[in-house]
Amino acid sequence: MNLPLGNNAIVHRRALRLNKDGATKVARVIVPVFLAPNEDPTDMVASASFGPLVAVLQGLRSHDERLVEQLASRAPTHGKHKVHVRRDEDGRIVGAGGKGDGEDQEHDDDTDSAAEAALLHFSSPRDTATIAAFLRTRVYRPESLVWLEGYQALIRWRKENEITGLYAVPYDVEVGATKAFPLGRWVHQQRKALRAGALEERRKVLLDAPEAGLVWEPGEEAWENELAALRSYRRAMGHLAPRQDAVWGEGEAMVSVGQHMANLRRKGGLGKDPKRAAQRAQQLAAIDEDWNCPWPLNWQHHYTVLADLAQDEPGGVLPDIQPGVVFDADDIGLWRGRRLEGRRGGRGSGKRGAHRRP
Known part of the structure; x- marks a missing residue:
């Protein structure tokens, strides 16, 4: 068999002539796969390292399509070498591996005994879906x-x-x-x-296919894009309480996070479908549990800024901040001063403290 794409220096073939009495003999092709440093051997679908194996299988397929078409109908999930597909002398599939401790199985019926030769062995276990995807994408329709x-x-x-x-x-x-x-x-x-x-x-x-499970609906795609922007904003700013005119992102990926959050907090803002609304609420809570806090957003915004600044102070205690000190366009000195005055005057709210993270 001519394998123009194979590396003849590393692909070893042993073909036996047929017995004169008509008994079946087996030809074996050993194809080493040399992985790149740190390459995962299970990533065979997109790996260039499996090129020699692809060339051999494509050569076999061009010689006899039946030899390869259903090669991945079974694959081992554990154990040593195992039969993936067994065929009779006419090329018909008559059995498959997939049971036992990984060794070739013994069978009582004459049909299976006549087809003990395995068409494909791997030196380590391979997942059924992985082999099927490999053959579909690299051999059948490259x-x-x-x-x-x-x-x-x-x-x-x-x-x-x-x-x-x-x-x-x-x-x-x-x-x-x-x-x-x-x-x-x-x-x-x-x-x-x-x-x-x-x-x-x-x-x-x-x-x-189930293993990929891609969502095509444009509405879901837009929602995921908005969630990505909100995650990015939360990582950078420490909260999900942006002003209503706040935008976030770069170039075409700019998102009006302020208006978007305002819309989400409105009644019915998460959609009319209760199941979808509950799922989206969970996704937002995973980003920031206070995304829809019961207290004013302005309070949440200022508090988060000050809490972030306090992390860099000894003991987590902020020094005196005078009115007029502006951070991110907010007069945090004036806001903090009013909160302290309210606390001294007994006008502070305990409910907010109960809902806030420490």
Whole structure:
């Protein structure tokens, strides 16, 4: 068999001529995969390191399509070498591995005994869905490795965060141990491509699959973009009590966070669907539990600014701040002075202290 894309120095092949009596013999192809430093061997879908294996499988497929088409119908989740698919001498699938302790299984019936030879072995366990995705995207309908990098990042991110079912990836999500991949923006690009009619059907099928669970609804995408802006604002400012005219972001990603928060706090601001409204309230509370505090937002805004400044003072105690001292366009000296006067005069509210974080 000619493997023009394979590395003949490392791909070892042993082919046996048929026995004169017609008994079946097996030809084995051993394909080493050399991973890059710190590369995860389970990221085979988008890894260039698996190129030699892709070349071998594509060569086998061009020789006989039946040899590869259903190769990933079963895969081991633990143990040592295991049979993935077994076929009879005519190439028909007659059984598959997936049970037992990882060793090749023994079978009593003649059909299974005739098909003990495994078509594919891995030196370490591989997940069924991973192998299926690898064969679909690298062998059957080869995809661009650039696109596959995003697809693999999506699958890995969902797995690491134990996410199942449909889930909208936040716009600001980045993944990668050594190199940050902008997964949120990549997902956004897939939605744009779908709306423009430029997303190939096979890619949409991959993204619709349970392991990807991509959300296509524009409304959900807009909500996730707004949440990303609110997370960024909260990290920078320490609160979700912006003035109504406050904006946040850069360039086209600018969001009117002040007006947006005002709208969300209104009755019915989270939507008419009770289930969706409850979910969105939980998402906002995960960013800042005081996003919809019962006291005035102006109070929350000033308090958070002063609490942040107090963290840098000895013992967490602020020095005297005179009226006229402005921080982020707020006269924090005047505001603090009035609070202290109210406390001395017995006009302070205990309810606010009960709801505030320490």
